[in-house]
Amino acid sequence: MDRLRHQPAAVWAVLLACVVAFMGIGLVDPILPIIAKGLHASPSQVELLFTSYFAIIGVANLLAGFTASRIGAKNTMLVGLILVVVCSAAAGASSSVGTVVAFRAGWGLGIALFISTSMTTIVGQARGGVSVAVILFESALGVGIASGPLVGGLLGGIGWRIPFFGVAVLMSISFIAIFSGVPKTAPAPRAERISLVAPLKALTEHRLLVGSVVALLYNFGFFMLLAYTPLPLDLGVHELGAVFFAWGVLVALGAIFGAPALAQRFPRIPLLAATFVLLAIDLLVIGLAIHDKTIMVVAIIASGLVLGVANATLSNMLLGLSTTDTSIAASGTNFVRFAGGAIAPFLAGKLSEHVNAASPLYVGSAAVAVGFVVMLFGRGLLESEDEAETRRARKRSRVLEAA
Incomplete structure (x- = not known):
């Protein structure tokens, strides 16, 4: 833990901003039902608050490296923060769901410029190497996601x-x-x-492309849970804030403590595969218990620990898959993975309107299960050289013992 605490002031400044930036993800959760009532919006319309946000984040990731390399990383972060300030205030002053969605998209553009550049800044300046930088970043993610619903519920x-x-x-x-x-x-x-196309060129590396597809399918399940479940839960704004605060606390604990401890005991790909299995089961349980609020609340909160471990493990894996610059690879990966965050909420709203309330959870569970299958078939591409060599050595040892 000493390695985490003793960081330059610049790292702490960026992490503080990251916490607030990530608050915006979960902030909307407790107020989705009252936004729907206040603006007379359908489930699919109110879910556009997430879809527009993540769709713009995905596309705007292609702009982050382009912008930072021309005006500098610090200025890029500042431009992103200004956009968030302006668009979040404008969304609060809006009188129609369409306007709120539009300003939420502008908010996403600012977040994309900030987040992609902030991750590169933390990796470049944090003491202790990439693994410490990832823990710090994921900790900010967890604290932000945890505090977002609490702040959203209170306000x-x-x-x-x-x-x-x-x-x-x-x-x-x-x-x-x-x-x-x-x-x-x-x-x-x-x-x-x-260049604008540099992140797309990075995706021509098969390792990074497969890893990005796995991340997309994971995000699909993640945001089916985060963005959709507040609607069928049908709790008050304070109760929803408390549920997702508890969930976010476990996300943070999983990233800060769970992931590093488990990574020391288990190979990365089997560990990540186990989190996918647990998430798929959790989504299935929530779907089956769609009319039982107690089971839903317990399953949602419990998923936080799994998601925290998965987030940190997945980020570590993705950072090591490309031979190109870290910021370029991250932009390409985020372009793909946030497609899951963009599609899932809107699809969830449509499925709940035209099929039933549980169907979005079943689809999310199936997407994560497909991600598990892709991970297993692509294991050779996703492993680091050290992990691959360790696995081959264990296989040779078993063959010799059998002989």
Whole structure:
């Protein structure tokens, strides 16, 4: 834990901003039902708050490296934060679901510019190497996701607009932290600037492409759970905030403590595969218990621990799959994986309207199961060289023992 604590001031400034940025993901959860009632929106319309957000994040990841290499990483983060401040405040002042969705998309653009650049900044400046940087980043993710529903529930009890204004205030504080705490970064030399298509070219590496598809299918299940379950739960805004706060706390604990401890005992791919199996089962249980709030709440909260371990393990795996620059590979991966976050919520709304309330959970479970299968068939591509050699050595040892 000493390695985690002793970090430069710039890393802590970026992590503070990351916490607030990730709050925006879960902030909407407790207020989805009251937004739907207040703006007379259907489930699929209100789920567009997630779909527009993640669709823009995915596409805008192609812009992050392009922008950072021309104006510098710090300026790119600041531009992203300004966009979030403006769009979150404008969403809170909106009077129709279409306008809220549009400003939520602009919010996603700002988050994409910030998050992609912040991850690269943390990896570049954190003491202890990539593994420590990932733990720090995933910890910020967990704390942000945990506090988002709590803040959304508390402020949403006053009115559905207030959480949006709250994000604008908190992001303004993050802007000040980045502006004052992160050293100025110069643009890259002209010859080293990143093109718009560089992240797509990175995906031509089979290892990174397979890993990105696995991440897409995982995100599909993740956001079926996060974005859709508040609607069938049909709890009050404070109760929803408490449920997803508890869930987010377990996400953070899984990332900070669970993933590193389990990674020391088990190979990465089998560990990740186990989390996929548990998530698929959890989604299935929630679907089967769609009319039993007690079972749903327990299953949702319990999934947090699995998701925390999965998030950190998946991030570690993806960072080691490409031979290209880390920021370029991350942008390409995020372009693919956030497609799952974009499609899942809107599809969930449509399925609940035209099939039944449980069907989105079954589809999410099936998507994660397909991700498990892809992971097993692509294991040779997803393993690091050390892991592959260890597996081959164990196989040779078993053959010799059998002989």
